[in-house]
Amino acid sequence: MRILQIAPVIGPGTGVGAVAHHLEQEWCAAGHQVGRFTMDDARGSWLPEPGPGMRGKLALMARVVWFSTVGSLLARRELRRHPDVVALCHNDVLAGDVYVNHGILQAAMRSRGSYGLRMLRNPMHLFVAARDTLRYRSAIHQAVVNLVDEEDSALRATYPRLRPRTVTIGNGVDVGRYRPPTTSERTAARRRLGLTDDDVALLFVGHEFERKGLPAVMHALALLPARFRLIVVGGTPDMVQDAGRAADRLGLSDRVILLGQVPDPREAFHASDVFTFPSAYESYGLVVLEALACGVPVVATPVGCVPEVLHDGIDGxxxxxxxxxxxxxxxxxAGLDRSALATAARAVAEEHSWHEVSQSYLRLFESLHHPGSTGPTTSINPAPLRTKGETA
Known part of the structure; x- marks a missing residue:
């Protein structure tokens, strides 16, 4: 089968792009030809990378608008050159046989309150809402993948005139990369973070501190004994500074470890005892599975995949x-047997491997109708796809 994935960036540790990366790995290992359409192919490599402050927000807006407009035109042109290809779109672009719903903007805004104000004060929110109204009310995509059944219901409530059919396929977790630490790995990780044997280390991972509940975690920490400490991974530099000031106000400056963005969060997982994730809204929440795969029990609100993977008192x-x-x-x-919690957490994660997820996508692709070809896997003298490592 020939598959083209559409996302601004595809690679490990890149959020949605990591989903595309893992699917690509599984499909290539199974012998399928997998191509990419990224921001480079949309001729947007000149755009600045998002960063802190207003300049960073403007850069993000420019990239979203560019990939949604210019990217849509160029992706459609690319797909006309490859009528036999099955196209899976992850972000922004209005093209592709299948679109993966990685989050509903309106649902995220409503979950945080002051919905109208949040929508109106950010022009990008209005742009994304208009773009996705066109996406879901038209025949651009044959199918939409939702990551959990709850998100399928939210999509239908947000877009009552939804036209494509929908299916539910959850995300997976790399159970080889994310695994419980050895005793020496855990000891070394805790030592590097300044944790003692008696400390109970809470972990928060996320780039949107407010929506994902970091303020609530900090206030909870203030209610716990001094041996409970908090590791925070993620956030822009200005967000990290704000979090540091909040910790000072709560008298927690010596109990909160702010790491900012790190290239690999596994050491933080290995050092931790409990992963905390009181998010207001998640389309899935892959980081929950990553914590479980590392043997870390989870305390989380019932959003995204949480109701499907957490069992009270067993793995969180x-x-x-x-x-x-x-x-x-x-x-x-903290009062339960840590070894039993870790074993149960790991067992749940192993039920959500990327191999199983990739097979579910292949079954969906086989069900699609492809005019202009005898089937999604057949082609006569196909044009080459750009694959990993090739330039646009």
Whole structure:
């Protein structure tokens, strides 16, 4: 089968781009030809990378608008050259046989309150809402993949005139890369972060501190004994500074370890005892599976994949974002057998390997109708696809 994935960036550790990366690896290993359409192919490599402050927000807006408009035109032209290819779109572009719903903007804004104000004060929100209204009400895509059933329901509620058919296929986790640490790995990781044997290390990973609940985690930490400490991974430099000031106000400056963005979060997982994730909204929440794969029990709100993977008292707890509730759940987990929790967490993660996910996508692709070819896997003198490592 010939598959083309569409995303601004494709690679490990890049959020949505990591999903495309893992699918690419699985499909290539199975003998399929997998190509890429990224920002480079959309001739947007000249655009600045997003960063902190207003300049960073403007850079992000420019990239989203460019990939949604110019990227859509060029992707459609590319697909006309490859009528036999099955195209899977992950971000922005209005093209492709299948679109993966990695999040509904309106649902995310409503989950945080002040919906109208949040939409109106950010022009990019209005642009994305208009773009996706066109996406879901038209025949651009044959199918939409939702990551959990709850997201399928949210999509239909947000877009009552939804035209493509929908299916649910969850994300996977790289259970080879994300694994429980050895005793020496855990000891070394904790030593590098300044943790003692008696410390109970909470972990938060995310680039949107407010939506994903970092303020609630900090307030919960203030309710816990001094031996409970918090590791925070992610965030822009200005967000990290704000979080540091918040920790100071709560009297937690010596109990909160702010790492910022790191190229590899595994050491933080290996050093931790509990992963905290009181997010207001998630289309899936892959980081939850990554924590479980590392043997770290999770305390999280029931969003995204959480209701499907967490079992109270076995591999974590589902709770509200109320700091008191979070503190109670963390304290309860700290009193349970850590080895049993780690074993149960790992077992759940192993049920969500990328191999199984990639096979579900292939079954979906086989069901698609491809005019102009005798089937999604057949081609006569096909034009070459750009694959990993090739320039646009």
């Amino acid at each position: 707890y589902m709770t509200s974002a109320d700091p008191g509730a979070l503190a109670r759940a963390v304290r309860d987990l």
